[in-house]
Amino acid sequence: MAGSVAIIDSGGANIASLQFALDRLGYSASLTTAPNVIQGADRVILPGVGAAADAMQRLRDGGLVDVIRGLGQPVLGICLGMQLLADASEEEDVDCLGIIPGVARRLPVAEGFPVPNMGWCPVTKTAETQVLDGIDDGSYFYFVHSYALPASAFTLATARHADEFSAVIGRENFVAAQFHPERSSVDGARLLRNFLEPAT
Amino acid sequence: MRDGVVVKGVQFRNHRVVGEIVELAQRYSDEGADELVFYDITASPDGRSVDRAWVSRVAAKIDIPFCVAGGIRSIADAEEVLNKGADKISINTPALEEPGLITRLARRFGTQCVVLGVDSREQDGSYHVYQYTGDPDKTAAAERLTTEWIREALDRGAGEVVLNCMNQDGVRQGYDNEQLRTVRQACTVPLIASGGAGAIEHFRDVFQIADVDGALAASVFHSAEIDIRDLKAYLGSEGIEVRPAGDRRER
Numbered sequence: 001m002a003g004s005v006a007i008i009d010s011g012g013a014n015i016a017s018l019q020f021a022l023d024r025l026g027y028s029a030s031l032t033t034a035p036n037v038i039q040g041a042d043r044v045i046l047p048g049v050g051a052a053a054d055a056m057q058r059l060r061d062g063g064l065v066d067v068i069r070g071l072g073q074p075v076l077g078i079c080l081g082m083q084l085l086a087d088a089s090e091e092e093d094v095d096c097l098g099i100i101p102g103v104a105r106r107l108p109v110a111e112g113f114p115v116p117n118m119g120w121c122p123v124t125k126t127a128e129t130q131v132l133d134g135i136d137d138g139s140y141f142y143f144v145h146s147y148a149l150p151a152s153a154f155t156l157a158t159a160r161h162a163d164e165f166s167a168v169i170g171r172e173n174f175v176a177a178q179f180h181p182e183r184s185s186v187d188g189a190r191l192l193r194n195f196l197e198p199a200t
Numbered sequence: 201m202r203d204g205v206v207v208k209g210v211q212f213r214n215h216r217v218v219g220e221i222v223e224l225a226q227r228y229s230d231e232g233a234d235e236l237v238f239y240d241i242t243a244s245p246d247g248r249s250v251d252r253a254w255v256s257r258v259a260a261k262i263d264i265p266f267c268v269a270g271g272i273r274s275i276a277d278a279e280e281v282l283n284k285g286a287d288k289i290s291i292n293t294p295a296l297e298e299p300g301l302i303t304r305l306a307r308r309f310g311t312q313c314v315v316l317g318v319d320s321r322e323q324d325g326s327y328h329v330y331q332y333t334g335d336p337d338k339t340a341a342a343e344r345l346t347t348e349w350i351r352e353a354l355d356r357g358a359g360e361v362v363l364n365c366m367n368q369d370g371v372r373q374g375y376d377n378e379q380l381r382t383v384r385q386a387c388t389v390p391l392i393a394s395g396g397a398g399a400i401e402h403f404r405d406v407f408q409i410a411d412v413d414g415a416l417a418a419s420v421f422h423s424a425e426i427d428i429r430d431l432k433a434y435l436g437s438e439g440i441e442v443r444p445a446g447d448r449r450e451r
Contacts, residue, residue, distance in 0.1 A: 016285035020260045050310050112411070114389045116312045116359055119413065120234055120443040140443035142265055144287070144312045183265045183287060185229070 005029035005196065006041035008064065010048050010055040010081065018047055018078070021182035025193055033062045043196055044071055046176075048080025052089040052104070052147070055080060056096060068097055076131075076195050077176030082169065083147055085176050091147050100154050100171045104147040110162035116146040117161045123179070129156040129168065131175050131194045139187045141167070141179035148178055202240065206422070219422070222257050228421065229262040231428035232445025236262070237290065237362070237416060239317075240270030252280055259285020269317055273301070275308050282309060290362060292317035293331045296342045296349075299356060306357025311389075316358035320346040320379065321366040327379055330366060346379075347386040354389060361387050362416060365395040372398025372419060380410035392416050400426060400434045407440045 005022060007015060007029045015031055022029045029045070030037060038044055046068065048055050059065055068075070077085045084096050089104035096104075107115045120140040125132055141159075148165035151158050157168040159178070168177050175195070181188035206219045225236055238258070255268060268281045269290035278289045289309075295302050295316060305314045319333040327346035332338035342349070350361055363383055365376035375396045384391055390413040393406045397417035406415050420426040429445040436442055 016256070016283055017259055017287065020285055021263060023260065024263070049313075109388070114387075114391075114413065116389070118312055118360060118390050122443075144265075146312070180265075183263060185263050189263060 003042045004040070005043045005045065006038045007031045007045045007047060008038060008059075008068070008081075009033045010046065010084070011050060011058045015047060017180075018045065018182040021189065021192060022196075025189065025196065027196060033058075033064065035063065035067045038064070038067055039071065042073060044068075044073060044075045046075060046077045046081035046084060048078065048084060050080065051091060052080060052083055052096065053092040053094040055084055056094050059084070059097075065097060069099060072173060074195060075174045077174070078182075079145060079178060079180055082166075082176035082178050083149065085169075085174055086149055089147055099174050100169055100176070102149040102152050102154065102166070102169070104149050106147055107145070107165075108162045113162040115161075116144060117148075118144050120184075121159045121161070121167075121179070123157045123159050123167045125157045126151070127156045129170055129175070131170075131177075131191050132157060132168065133190075133194050135187050135190055141177070141181070141184040141188060143179045145178060221254050222261050224422075225258050225262050225266070228428065229264050232432055232443070233264065233421075233428055234443055235264060235414070236266040238266065238268050238270075239290075240268075252284055255281055255284035255286055267315055269315070275304055278305055278309060278313070282313060288313050288315050288360070290315035290317045292319065292333075295353065295358075296329065296331045296344070299352060302353055302356040302358050306359070311357045311359035314358050315360040315362060316350070316353045317362045317364065318346060318350060319364045319366055320383075322376075322379060327382065333364075333366070347383060350383060350386050354387070358389065360390045360392065362392040362394050365393070368396025371396065374398065374402040375406040375410065375415065377406055377409040380406060380412055384411050390414065397426075400431050403431060403435060404438045404440065407435070408438075 005027050009031050083089050083104040085099045086096050086102040087098045088095050090106050121143050122138045123141050125137050154169045154171050155166040156170050158164050159167040181191040265287040267288035267290050268286040272278050272289050272291050273294045319330045320327050329342040329344045329346050329349050331342045365379050368376045375393045380393050392414040393412040394416040403415050432442045432445040
């Protein structure tokens with residue numbers, strides 16, 4: 001069991017559901033912007049709800065851009081947090097952290113595919129990853145987003161709206177999910193547990 | 201819900217108590233519900249807000265998304281509900297009283313958090329919006345056509361629409377597929393059908409005929425007449441894409 005978990009406060013509401021999910025798994029996570037707390041945590045989660053530009057501004061104001069880039073422990077980005085790990089987002093053309101290559105694109109509007117994409121979508125594994133251990137291919141996760149990273153060499157799983165996009169990406173110690181594991185029932189809980197308690 | 205317990209009425213009247221909030225939330229989440237919506241129907245007519253302690257209790261227990269409706273009149277109201285763990289807030293009467301509220305909520309929290317609830321019924325060949333529907337004595341026409349109001353709300357940033365078809369509410373004769381189909385044309389964000397579910401075929405029909413993104417029901421689940429697991433298995437067998445109702449075994 002990992003010891004301390006830090007949730008980076010990137011602004012926006014709706015951190016409670018993540019904290020409750022961690023509580024259910026037996027972890028008490030601190031919501032923080034303090035660099036030393038983030039750097040000292042065994043696991044770091046970068047969540048995010050809201051606009052990419054606001055969140056990046058908040059990270060810059062808090063001096064957290066280089067702190068996050070320099071983290072060596074396992075880091076999990078969730079939803080907007082995943083997009084923040086990328087190079088940039090089309091949303092107000094904002095530069096992001098540049099940790100995982102890619103640019104978040106606006107989901108295309110197409111007949112039958114309302115944007116934002118809100119709801120449960122099946123996720124297809126495209127590469128081996130420990131965070132998806134024990135989760136059946138094609139399991140459903142809960143998505144709420146208007147932007148997404150296209151599939152790339154760093155994609156670990158995909159999902160489809162009008163087009164295919166990255167549902168899970170990873171690079172070295174950084175991994176990220178476009179969906180909300182904290183709101184994705186048993187499979188979401190399993191993903192969080194995989195992240196917190198990796199098989200040794 | 202009213203005064204902290206879950207209640208259900210027929211055509212927005214004669215509500216009776218059906219259960220404790222967290223218990224019901226847990227049951228539906230275990231059975232495979234995709235999302236829960238909590239309506240505090242007493243909120244707007246009384247001019248007061250939802251009692252919010254229960255939001256945290258629900259959020260602590262369940263691991264599927266949920267939406268809170270009732271008495272959200274300001275950024276501060278919405279922030280409190282979202283901070284306590286709700287995923288979305290739904291506004292209805294306050295949005296009709298002050299449409300700018302939709303704009304402000306969407307700017308502050310993102311369109312995905314802002315659900316527009318619309319109570320609508322057919323009258324003289326067109327669909328009209330009603331407000332203060334939590335209290336039969338105060339329910340009144342909002343002097344707006346349903347599709348026009350939805351278009352305006354989407355322009356202002358509503359990210360989802362729950363259409364409560366009042367003619368059908370609680371009478372279990374099926375969703376108002378005709379109205380929903382009409383509204384679907386005007387609604388480019390997720391559209392959730394509400395009011396009228398009485399049998400599993402009604403769910404199939406509303407997805408197939410009205411092309412809605414979700415179907416909301418209360419009575420048939422509260423009374424256990426329809427089990428969500430059976431319903432999902434049926435919809436799947438009818439070729440409608442649904443998230444399978446999982447068994448809740450640990451993975």
